[in-house]
Each structure stands twice: as structure tokens, then as C-alpha cells.
Amino acid sequence: MSIPESAAPATLAGEVRRKTGLNPATCYQCGKCSAGCPMAVETSLRPHDVLRMLQFDDREQLLSSESIWLCLTCETCTARCPNSCDPARIIDCLRETALNEGAAQPPRNIRAFHNAFLKQIQRSGRLFEMGLIMSYKMRSGALFADVMAAPGMLGRGKLALAPSRIQGLEEIRRIFDACTRHESDSTSTTTAQQNPGTEGAENA
């Protein structure tokens, strides 16, 4: 099975290929990725299922699946795939695509965590863990989770009480803006340049 370049952007697999240089059609469903996946017992779609659904272009189900948000990026699948399919990178790309299309929302807790984390960086350039925990709790609604942890952390000198702000904060904000703009541009441009290494050996 191969995806002709001209038709590529029309399918989700084509979009993945354009963004990552990886070709989902090269997966031959050996299942080695899923055999080593630490989250396979918790997800309805294991990594080889994700690749199969890309081959069938089951866009809607893939992008709205909770499973893509449960991937830990442990890279075991990628390390073991005999075909250099790089499922971990493909799943990253699917999460990004799902977010951009507003097609799906990750599980609330995980979404809340990513949002809180990135907010901290935008605010001070570095992660302020106390701020992260508070902000995560507000966003996730998990107000009482780990409420007992903070005193233990403080007692051990493991939590800073105030964020440290970097000098180049303006620069960090510009980087966020530029990357957000770049992403929305590349989502809307279907004729964007193909990455080098389309056989999947090279991935950025």
C-alpha cells in the first residue's frame, strides 16, 4: 500500500506524512510496538491499532480517541519497530492535529496539566512547581488530589515559594506566538513542503 504524494494531504495519513516525514503505510502490523507499550493495558487503541486506523483513514475516531492522550512518549514502540514507523512521533502529531482541529479534547486532567504547565513557562520562563500544582488543580477540578503532598515537599526544601523570572521573558512569549502561528499556518497549507526523508528513517 502506498500513498501517492499528490493525494497525500487529503488523508490523515498524508497529513501525518507531510508533517513528520513518516509514512504510516509502511506499518505491516507485526504488533511489536504494542507488545512493549506500558499503556496498552489501559488504552482502547494500542500503537499498532493507531497505525492501522491511519491506513484506513479513520480520521474521526482517531482524533477523538482518548488513547492518543494516554501515550507517555516512553518511545518503546519507536525503539522496537522493525520498520522505523515511529509510532510515538506519529501519536504526538495526532495530538497536535486533534488540538488544532478542535476535533477532540484530551481527558480533562491531562489537558489541564499541559495547559497549566505551558502557562507557567509563558509567565516566568521556567516552571514554578507550586504555581503548576495550584493552576493544575484549578483547571482540572482535582482540588483535593495530593493536598497532603505540599507540606512534605516544603519540609524537604523541595518547593520554591516564588517563581523565578528570566530576563528574556519577552523572547519566550515571542517564541510561543511564533510557534502557534507556524502551526496554524502549516495546518491550513495543504501544499507545504515535504520533509526530507519521507521513508521514515529521518524524523525531526
Place this chain on the structure above:
Amino acid sequence: MKIGYFPGCSLHATAREYAESLGVITGPLDVEINEIDDWACCGATSAHATNHLLGVALPARTLALAAEQGHEQILAPCAACYSRLAAARRAVDNDPATGAAVEKAIGRSVGTARPISLVRLLAELAPKVREKAKRPLEDIKVACYYGCLLVRPPELNDLDDVEAPTMMETVVKATGAKPVSWNRRLDCCGGGFSLSRTSSVVRLSRTILEDARGAGADVLVVACPMCHSNLDFRQKAIARRSEGGMDIPVIYLSQLVGLALGQDHVALGLGRHFVSTASFISRIPGPREGESAAATEVG
């Protein structure tokens, strides 16, 4: 040896014992580390999981700063930071389109500085560790835990092998301790799900701790603040779900090296862990003749 140093956010807070122990071992090992001025967070999982370019641009800015500040190498003790810096390095070097987008986003030239993990650095310094060891850790059995990000994905691997690395064991042997043979040293601990999906972390970290215990380890050694937090801070929750409980100290590789170099356990931050290291420390033989005894009591 002079080298740039990227502590990352954890080493300034939850993993400050990692930074403290690093600070006391570099002198005896003749390494000078210089913190990169005005570094920012690498973005960790949250950046690359939601915006690929951001996940590369944030660490690329640190590579650029390091080069501007005259460093060829950047020590990144946190495995996650190492992995993000290495991913940025590789993206910029191998993919001209991404490289151009990154330089445009950060408004700087990325330069040529390269990241190095603490495991590789210490493995390269192993002969020196052996030579300077004042208190060889004979009879201590150590489970070396690599986790994910030092070895995977294969193209970012900083160590000697993807499925069978030996560099941590090399360092442990140089301290005089005995690495045990066990199965779960490359498994995932649950990584960044510590807050957002604790149940997965407990399930995965439990398997790792039980395997280390089964192999007879006195202590588990790590080189990643995220792994440390999952295996140490979460151990109480894990013990509740594990037959026979769980009581395995989890320490950083730099702390183990520091102990062998005869450094004081308080200076090494060994009192900051959630699982007490006291009984483990009390088992360490005294210093070699001619050395003043380091305190062996710990709170």
C-alpha cells in the same frame, strides 16, 4: 574540564538534592560546570505533545545561549531536559526546514553546542571516580534504573546501547558497589503523569520497585527527577498496593558517587527523600584509613 550546565526547572526545586550532590562531586572529579545564563524551561512533554515546533524551539534557545556563552557541551542532568535538548539538536542538524523555522522563532542562530547526560559524563569519568573513591561502597547492592529518556528514541540515545546499556553499571562499579541484574531497568515509570494520571504511575512504578526488590537491591539509583519523584514520593501509595509493603531508598547516581568520594550525606541531600535513606547509609562501610569519618546518622 569546563562544561556548560543546564539544571532545568526540577534541579532548582523538587530535585534540589540532585543539584546539591552534583555541586559537591564536580570539584573532586576536576569538572567545572557553568550554569547557562538566562536559560528557560525545555518545555518537557507538554510542549512536544501539543506543538512540535514549540517542543523544539524552547530547548533550541538554550542551545543557542550556550553557544553564545562559549560552551561546546551542555550538561543536562535531568533525563527529560537532556532528551529535549538532544531532540532540538537533531532537528536543527538534520532537517533544514525545521532548523529554519526554529531560528526564525527564537530569533537567534542555534550554534553547535551539544547536550550530554550526567550518566555519560560520569561513565567517562569512571576511572577518576575509582581513583578518588575514599569510601568504596562494598557490599551495597544497587539496581540501576535508566527509564526511557536516556536511551529512547534510539536516535537520541546518549548511552552505549538502546536495549542493553551498561554505563550506569560502569559508574556504580567504580564506586565499589555491586549492580544487581534485573529486568525492569528500561521500563517506563509513568513519566509526566504523576499529577494528571497518578493511577498509571502507581501501576508502572510498582512493577519496577517490586522487580528491584526481588533482585535483592538495597537501593535504586536514578538519573531523572521525574523517575525519582515517581519512585520515591509515590512509593508510599505504591506500598499500600504491594504485598509486604515497599521500602527501597531511591537516590541519584550523583549521590551514590558522592558517598563513595567520602562526601557528607547531608551535603549530598540524602535527607531530602521521602523514603528514608538512613538504614541504607548506616550499612556503608566507614572511610578508608586516614579519612575523617563522615556523619552516619541521618534524620
